[in-house]
Amino acid sequence: MSGVLTLALRLVVGGVFIYASLDKLAHPGAFATAISHYRLVPFSLLHASAHLLPVTEMVVGLALVLGIWRRGAALVAAFLTTVFMAAITSALVRGLDISCGCFNTDGGHGVGLDLLWRDGILLLMCLWILLARNPGFGLGGIFRK
Amino acid sequence: MAKTRGESAMTFLMPASLREAGLLLLTAVLVTAVSWLLRGDGLPLRADPVAYELELAAPLVDIDEALALYDEGEYIFIDTRDHPEGAFDTIPGAFFIRSDSFDDDLLAYFDFMTPRDNFILFGDGNLQSVSNIAARMTGRGYPNVLILKGGLTAWRKAGGDISSRTGGDS
Numbered sequence A: 001m002s003g004v005l006t007l008a009l010r011l012v013v014g015g016v017f018i019y020a021s022l023d024k025l026a027h028p029g030a031f032a033t034a035i036s037h038y039r040l041v042p043f044s045l046l047h048a049s050a051h052l053l054p055v056t057e058m059v060v061g062l063a064l065v066l067g068i069w070r071r072g073a074a075l076v077a078a079f080l081t082t083v084f085m086a087a088i089t090s091a092l093v094r095g096l097d098i099s100c101g102c103f104n105t106d107g108g109h110g111v112g113l114d115l116l117w118r119d120g121i122l123l124l125m126c127l128w129i130l131l132a133r134n135p136g137f138g139l140g141g142i143f144r145k
Numbered sequence B: 001m002a003k004t005r006g007e008s009a010m011t012f013l014m015p016a017s018l019r020e021a022g023l024l025l026l027t028a029v030l031v032t033a034v035s036w037l038l039r040g041d042g043l044p045l046r047a048d049p050v051a052y053e054l055e056l057a058a059p060l061v062d063i064d065e066a067l068a069l070y071d072e073g074e075y076i077f078i079d080t081r082d083h084p085e086g087a088f089d090t091i092p093g094a095f096f097i098r099s100d101s102f103d104d105d106l107l108a109y110f111d112f113m114t115p116r117d118n119f120i121l122f123g124d125g126n127l128q129s130v131s132n133i134a135a136r137m138t139g140r141g142y143p144n145v146l147i148l149k150g151g152l153t154a155w156r157k158a159g160g161d162i163s164s165r166t167g168g169d170s
Helices: A002-026 A028-038 A043-066 A070-093 A113-131 A140-144 B005-038 B049-056 B063-072 B102-108 B127-139 B151-157
Strands: B075-079 B088-090 B118-122 B145-148 B163-165
Touching (some): A002 A070, A028 B127, A043 A070, A070 B005, B063 B151, B088 B151, B127 B145, B145 B151
Antiparallel strands (some): B088 B163
16 A cells, blocks of 8 residues: 555656656746746856756656656655745745746746645655655666666 | 664665765756757856846836826836737736737837837736846837736736727737
8 A cells, every 4th residue: 555655656746847847948048037036046057057957857757757766766856845945935035026937937826825835745745755665666676686 | 782763764764865866966967968068059058147137127116106107197008918819808008018929019019119118017917927028128129117016916906997808909
């Protein structure tokens, strides 16, 4: 039962990360603009972040879906989700009226408390995947042999 | 002596997890570097701050001031939203300049919009898409651009005049 739940959560979290990366990969310029609106990342790192973040999301998402390096992928996913929550909280505290840039780089959902709830649930899923003893079905065994 | 449950879990989890996380991040960095080299339309590695500050610096006007400016009649209101086919609400007298048809829309108003005119841009409250239009207008030589904070939602909530248009109107 635990393995089935872990597999289901892996597919959900991995799917979310893969889906979140697609528009950013297609429109790095628009994603850089979305990041800049948070006013947290220095300009020297802005374009590097706009390139690296969606690729990391894609790699982590694929690893979770396929069950490869499950705990490492869950750890990175939990870290990224925590960073996203910190950025959203920072924007809310400063009263910034901006799009979150989570799934859609052209407009999209504005930052708000609902996003924190959503990311909080995502973080709990990541922690379950990280701590679960039974990984559920996946290709992880191939890499351990 | 038997390990405690906590010690056992940490030993069980951390080294492998950290190693896997490091390998995944290394993979991501390598894929990013290769894709950046292969992509012809990729961003330059260093951002030009001017390009971003132009968009970020588009001044905001709050709803109370916007209502006063509307009554004075000194500002041209620009609706930047993509409209549905049917009827929709907007600010009376507003012109439409949308992201997807920016050049065509701007050309349609070429005869009576001058660079000396003052503009207030509004959307559905989403700052990002409106600021993109503001940056493009500024780049085309219309420097006096303001963005209505909160967009049409704030306008309606504050009791501003609303008129109904259909998708065929311009």
